[in-house]
Every structure is written in C-alpha cells, then in structure tokens.
Amino acid sequence: IKRITTHILQEMKERGEKISMLTAYDFSMATIVDAAGIDIILVGDSASNVMAGHETTLPITLDQMIYHASSVVRAVKRSFVVVDIPFGNYQGNSSEALRSAIRIMKESGAHAVKVEGGAEIKESVSRILSAGVPVMGHLGLTPQSIYKFGTYTVRAKEEAEAKKLLEDAKILEECGCFAIVLEKIPASLAKKVAESVQIPVIGIGAGPHVDGQVLVMHDMLGITQEFKPRFLRQYADLQQVMTDAFKNYIRDVKNKDFPNKSESY
Numbered sequence: 001i002k003r004i005t006t007h008i009l010q011e012m013k014e015r016g017e018k019i020s021m022l023t024a025y026d027f028s029m030a031t032i033v034d035a036a037g038i039d040i041i042l043v044g045d046s047a048s049n050v051m052a053g054h055e056t057t058l059p060i061t062l063d064q065m066i067y068h069a070s071s072v073v074r075a076v077k078r079s080f081v082v083v084d085i086p087f088g089n090y091q092g093n094s095s096e097a098l099r100s101a102i103r104i105m106k107e108s109g110a111h112a113v114k115v116e117g118g119a120e121i122k123e124s125v126s127r128i129l130s131a132g133v134p135v136m137g138h139l140g141l142t143p144q145s146i147y148k149f150g151t152y153t154v155r156a157k158e159e160a161e162a163k164k165l166l167e168d169a170k171i172l173e174e175c176g177c178f179a180i181v182l183e184k185i186p187a188s189l190a191k192k193v194a195e196s197v198q199i200p201v202i203g204i205g206a207g208p209h210v211d212g213q214v215l216v217m218h219d220m221l222g223i224t225q226e227f228k229p230r231f232l233r234q235y236a237d238l239q240q241v242m243t244d245a246f247k248n249y250i251r252d253v254k255n256k257d258f259p260n261k262s263e264s265y
C-alpha cells in the first residue's frame with residue numbers, strides 16, 4: 001500500500017480530489033478507518049471530550065495525546081496521521097512548541113502536528129517547521145480558546161473577523177503549513193480561503209467549497225448523541241447498535257442462555 005504524504009495531499013487539491021479526514025484515538029478504531037481508506041487520521045484533542053469525558057479540550061495533556069497517537073500509529077498502514085498539540089504546550093513560547101512537536105513525533109511515530117491560531121502563533125509554527133515537522137493549521141472555531149469566545153457558534157460572520165481569518169490563512173501558508181482546518185465558518189468565506197491559498201483547506205462546518213472534510217469519528221458514528229450541530233452528518237447509529245448488543249448479552253447471562261454447550265470447553 002502506498003502511504004499518504006503531504007505531497008500526495010497537495011496533488012489531491014491540485015486535481016480537485018477531495019481529501020477525507022476523520023479523528024481516531026485508539027488502535028482498534030484506527031485499524032478500521034485506515035483499512036476503509038481514509039486519507040488523514042487526526043488524533044484530535046477532541047479525545048479530551050469523547051475519550052476522557054471532559055467538557056472542553058483544554059485539560060488533555062501532552063502525555064495523554066502521545067498515548068492516543070502512538071496507539072493510532074501502530075494501527076495505520078496507509079493514512080497520514082496528524083496529532084493535535086494540546087492547549088498550553090505551544091502557544092507561549094516557540095522553544096516549547098518545538099519541544100512538544102518533537103516529543104509527539106519521536107514518541108508516537110505520527111507524521112505531522114496540528115495547532116490552533118494564526119498570527120499569534122506564527123513563531124511557534126515556524127520553529128516547528130524548521131525542524132522538518134509538517135504543521136497543519138486550524139482557524140475559525142478554535143476550541144482551545146473557547147473561554148475567550150464564550151460560545152461554540154459560527155465564527156467570522158463579521159467583516160473584521162473574516163478579514164483576519166483570511167490573513168491568518170495566508171500567514172500559515174507563508175510559514176509553510178501543509179494544510180489548514182477551517183471549523184464552523186460561513187461557506188462563502190471558506191471558499192474564499194480555499195481559493196486564496198495553494199495548500200489544502202479541510203473543513204468541518206465550513207461548507208462544500210473546500211479541499212476536504214473532517215468529522216469527529218464518534219459523532220459521525222452516532223456514538224455520542226448529545227452533540228448534533230447542523231454540520232454533522234450521522235452515518236450510523238452505533239449507540240443503538242451497541243445498546244442492543246449489551247442488552248442482549250445481559251439478557252443471555254441472566255437467562256443462563258450464555259454460554260451454551262458449544263461455547264464451553
């Protein structure tokens with residue numbers, strides 16, 4: 001199998017082939033999604049929500065992200081694996097940013113890192129890139145700064161914020177980022193960004209006129225049920241499938257139906 005590289009992702013944009021991306025946080029799920037043919041697996045800090053049960057992405061640590069990432073990398077044969085650098089491990093200081101990125105690359109074997117923000121984190125992005133580590137940007141709704149915004153509503157609807165977002169995208173491209181995620185912004189703005197930069201732009205709640213799409217695996221599988229934003233298309237109802245399986249198992253145990261003779265030694 002031919003592994004996906006930043007070069008292949010760039011070619012996909014150039015020939016108009018949309019890039020598919022999903023999150024994964026563990027070996028078993030990553031095995032399935034890689035074999036299904038996903039282009040990029042994101043070990044997102046959404047692990048803080050869907051794996052650890054935190055309300056925000058802020059509490060997850062670098063060590064915990066490395067644990068998730070190394071589990072995913074052991075499963076992957078073809079996908080390009082990108083890992084979120086968690087809140088507090090890159091923003092303040094470019095040396096720390098580089099140290100965090102190097103720990104992720106060395107200890108997990110991942111292929112790239114992702115960071116949230118534009119102009120504010122320019123030095124950190126450049127420093128990481130100078131070490132040869134590919135960086136994916138993330139603009140629009142940036143969950144690590146949720147307390148600055150206060151809500152998870154659509155971003156960059158106003159002229160000033162839209163202008164800054166477009167400038168930030170260009171800054172990230174100039175720094176050398178290989179791709180940018182745009183989260184929850186108007187489709188028209190996302191289109192403008194995708195047309196204004198040469199690198200792939202991957203959307204989540206950013207409409208169809210971008211170079212690829214990303215969703216959180218547990219949301220698209222219907223494992224999480226409380227989170228239902230407009231942009232989420234649910235491809236399965238695994239909560240129902242799993243609940244039925246668990247209930248049937250419990251029933252069989254209680255009824256002494258499991259294990260039967262052929263299931264015993």
Ligand code: KIV
Nearest residue numbers: 023044045046181216
């Ligand atoms: O952590 C995450 O899952 C993400 C995606 C939503 C882009 O950053």
Ligand code: NA
Nearest residue numbers: 044045046084
């Ligand atoms: Na994230």
